[in-house]
Amino acid sequence: MSNISVNSLVKKFGAVTAVDGISFSVDPGEVFGFLGPNGAGKSTTISILCTLISPTSGEASVGGFDCVRDADAVRRSIGIIFQDPTLDNGLTAYENLLFHAYLYGMDRAAAKKRIEDALELVGLSARKNELVRKFSGGMKRRLEIARGILNYPRVLFMDEPTIGLDPQTRNMIWEFIRELKKNTGITVFMTTHYLEEAEFCDRIAIIDLGKIIASGTPLELKAGLQGDTLKLSATDPKGLEAEIREKFGMEPKITDGGITLTVKQGDEILPALIKGLSTSITAVSMTRPTLNDVFLSLTGKNIREENGDPYGPMRSYARKNHGGH
Amino acid sequence: MANLAHETKAIYVISYRELRKFIREKSRILGTMARPILWLFVVGGGMSRLVRPVGGVNYIQFIFPGMIGMTILFASIFSAISIVWDREFGFLKEILVAPISRLSVVVGKAMAGTSISMLQVLILLIFVPVLGIKINIPQFLLLFLSSGMLAFSLTCFGILVASRMSSYEGFNIIMNFLVMPMFFLSGAMYPVRLMPPFLREIAYANPLTYGVDGLKNILLAGASGTPMGPEYPAIVDFAVVSGFLVVTAVLANLSFRRAA
Ligand SMILES: Nc1ncnc2c1ncn2[C@@H]1O[C@H](COP(=O)(O)OP(=O)(O)OP(=O)(O)O)[C@@H](O)[C@H]1O
Numbered sequence: 262m263s264n265i266s267v268n269s270l271v272k273k274f275g276a277v278t279a280v281d282g283i284s285f286s287v288d289p290g291e292v293f294g295f296l297g298p299n300g301a302g303k304s305t306t307i308s309i310l311c312t313l314i315s316p317t318s319g320e321a322s323v324g325g326f327d328c329v330r331d332a333d334a335v336r337r338s339i340g341i342i343f344q345d346p347t348l349d350n351g352l353t354a355y356e357n358l359l360f361h362a363y364l365y366g367m368d369r370a371a372a373k374k375r376i377e378d379a380l381e382l383v384g385l386s387a388r389k390n391e392l393v394r395k396f397s398g399g400m401k402r403r404l405e406i407a408r409g410i411l412n413y414p415r416v417l418f419m420d421e422p423t424i425g426l427d428p429q430t431r432n433m434i435w436e437f438i439r440e441l442k443k444n445t446g447i448t449v450f451m452t453t454h455y456l457e458e459a460e461f462c463d464r465i466a467i468i469d470l471g472k473i474i475a476s477g478t479p480l481e482l483k484a485g486l487q488g489d490t491l492k493l494s495a496t497d498p499k500g501l502e503a504e505i506r507e508k509f510g511m512e513p514k515i516t517d518g519g520i521t522l523t524v525k526q527g528d529e530i531l532p533a534l535i536k537g538l539s540t541s542i543t544a545v546s547m548t549r550p551t552l553n554d555v556f557l558s559l560t561g562k563n564i565r566e567e568n569g570d571p572y573g574p575m576r577s578y579a580r581k582n583h584g585g586h
Numbered sequence: 587m588a589n590l591a592h593e594t595k596a597i598y599v600i601s602y603r604e605l606r607k608f609i610r611e612k613s614r615i616l617g618t619m620a621r622p623i624l625w626l627f628v629v630g631g632g633m634s635r636l637v638r639p640v641g642g643v644n645y646i647q648f649i650f651p652g653m654i655g656m657t658i659l660f661a662s663i664f665s666a667i668s669i670v671w672d673r674e675f676g677f678l679k680e681i682l683v684a685p686i687s688r689l690s691v692v693v694g695k696a697m698a699g700t701s702i703s704m705l706q707v708l709i710l711l712i713f714v715p716v717l718g719i720k721i722n723i724p725q726f727l728l729l730f731l732s733s734g735m736l737a738f739s740l741t742c743f744g745i746l747v748a749s750r751m752s753s754y755e756g757f758n759i760i761m762n763f764l765v766m767p768m769f770f771l772s773g774a775m776y777p778v779r780l781m782p783p784f785l786r787e788i789a790y791a792n793p794l795t796y797g798v799d800g801l802k803n804i805l806l807a808g809a810s811g812t813p814m815g816p817e818y819p820a821i822v823d824f825a826v827v828s829g830f831l832v833v834t835a836v837l838a839n840l841s842f843r844r845a846a
Pocket residue numbers: 274277278279297298299300301302303304305306344
C-alpha cells in the first residue's frame with residue numbers, strides 16, 4: 262500500500278488555481294521529490310497533505326488516513342520541515358524541541374532522550390541552551406530537521422529543506438536523509454528547486470503551473486529525452502561526417518572542428534563509433550541530459566530562470582563559483 | 587479530544603512557552619510593570635491632592651483596583667495578540683500541524699495570558715501595605731480568583747480579536763479604539779455613576795467595569811455606598827464577569843477555528 266496517495270487534487274485560491282488536478286502516490290521507504298519553479302504549487306500540495314489547508318476537490322491520504330476526514334491521525338504520523346522558518350527565536354534550541362515533544366504527547370523522560378539524540382544527530386548538542394535568535398540560518402535549518410524527526414514520523418515532508426544553505430550543510434542534510442532512510446525506512450516527500458538534489462530522489466514528479474507534467478525515476482525522465490550528446494573532434498570534420506552517415510546511418514551535425522551527434526545510450530555507441538571509424542579523431546566528449554533539459558523540453562523554459570525569484574541569479578552565481586557541491 | 591493527558595500536556599506547554607519568554611525578558615517585565623506603577627503614584631498621587639477622601643478612601647486607594655484591572659487588561663490583550671506574531675513568524679504552523687485539538691490551543695493561549703496577568707497582579711499587590719489598604723487571607727484568595735477570571739476572559743476576548751487580524755498593522759487600531767476606551771470607561775479612574783450620561787451608558791456595557799467593581803468590592807468594601815466604593819453587589823459583578831468569560835471563551839474558540 263502506498264504511504265501517500267493523491268487523486269485529482271485541486272486547490273484554488275480565489276481566481277488562482279495553485280494545484281490543478283494532480284495525482285501521484287509514494288511507496289513506503291521512498292524518497293519522492295517535487296521539482297518545479299516558483300509558484301508551481303509545491304508548498305500548497307504539502308499544506309494539503311499535512312492538513313493545514315483543505316483541498317477544493319480531489320483526495321489526499323497519508324499513511325492510509327484521509328487528510329480531511331482523519332486529519333488527527335495524519336498529524337500523528339508525519340513530520341514537517343516547512344519552507345519558511347517556524348522556530349521560536351525567543352526560546353533555546355532545547356526548549357523548541359521540548360515544546361514539540363509535548364505537543365506530540367511525549368512524557369518528560371522520553372522527550373529528554375529523544376531531544377538529546379536528535380540534537381546529537383544534527384550536531385547542535387553543544388549549543389542546545391542558546392537562544393535560537395543567535396543561530397545562523399544553517400543551524401536553524403538543522404534544528405528544524407531535528408524537530409521534524411523528533412516524533413518518529415512515518416512520513417517526513419520537507420519543503421525546500423536546503424534552500425539558502427552552503428554546499429557543506431546541504432551535503433550534510435542529504436547524508437542525513439540517506440541515513441535516516443536506511444535506518445528507519447521513513448518515507449520522504451520533498452520539494453526542491455535544485456536539480457542536483459532531485460537526482461538524489463528515488464522518484465520525482467515535475468510540476469509546473471499546478472500540473473504534474475512528468476514523473477518517474479531521474480533516469481527514466483532523462484531517458485525520455487532524445488539522449489546524450491556526443492562531440493567528436495577531427496582534423497577532417499567533413500570526412501568524419503560522411504563516414505558516420507555511411508557506416509552508421511546517423512545524422513551528425515558539423516560543428517567547429519568536428520561533429521555533434523544526439524543519441525540514446527551514448528555510453529554504448531561511443532566505443533562502437535571509435536572502433537568502427539577510420540577517419541582520425543582527436544578528441545571525444547559526451548554530455549548526459551540533466552533534469553533541467555527534461556524541464557526545458559517539457560515546458561520550453563529553464564527551471565531556474567523563472568521570474569519573480571530574486572535569489573535565482575544569486576543562486577546560480579553561487580553554483581558557478583562553488584561547483585554545485 | 588482523544589487523549590486528555592496529551593491535550594493537557596499541550597495546554598501546559600503552550601502556556602509555559604509564553605510564561606518562559608515573559609520571565610526571560612527582564613525588560614518586558616520592567617516595561618509592563620512601569621505602567622500601573624506610574625499611573626498609581628504619578629496620576630494617583632497627584633490627584634490625591636485634588637480629590638478629598640470619601641468614606642475613608644483616598645484617590646490613590648480608589649484607583650488601585652482599577653490599576654489591577656488595567657494590568658490584567660493590557661497583559662491579557664498583549665498575550666493574546668501573540669497569536670498574530672506567531673502567524674507572522676510561522677510558529678503558528680508548528681502548533682497547527684500538531685495532533686492536538688484547536689480547543690487546546692485556545693485554552694493554552696488563554697492560560698498563558700492568565701498566568702502572565704496573574705504574575706503582574708502579584709507584583710502589584712506588593713503595594714497594598716504601602717497604600718494603607720488592609721486585606722486578609724480570604725480577601726486575598728478572592729482577589730486572586732476574581733483577577734484570574736477577569737484575565738482568562740479578557741485573554742479569550744483578545745484571541746477573538748487576534749483571530750480576525752491578518753497582520754500586526756491592526757494593532758494600533760485595537761489599542762486606541764478598543765483597549766484604551768475599555769480602560770477609561772471602566773470606573774478605574776473615575777466613578778462610573780458620576781460620568782456624563784452618554785459615557786455612563788457605555789461604561790455599563792463594558793465588561794471591565796464589572797471586573798473592576800468586583801475588585802473594589804474586595805478592596806474598598808468599607809466605602810460602599812459612596813462614590814469611592816463599589817457600585818454593585820459583588821454577586822452582580824461575579825455574574826457579569828462569569829457570563830463574559832463563557833461568551834468570550836466560546837467565541838474565541840469559534841473564531842480561532844475558523845481562522846486556523
Ligand atoms: N494562501 C494563499 N492565498 C492565495 N494564493 C496563494 C496562497 N498560497 C499560495 N498561493 C498561490 O498559489 C500558487 C502556488 O503557490 P505555492 O506556494 O504552492 O508554490 P511553490 O511551488 O511552493 O513555489 P515556491 O517554489 O516559490 O515555494 C502561487 O501562485 C501562489 O501565489
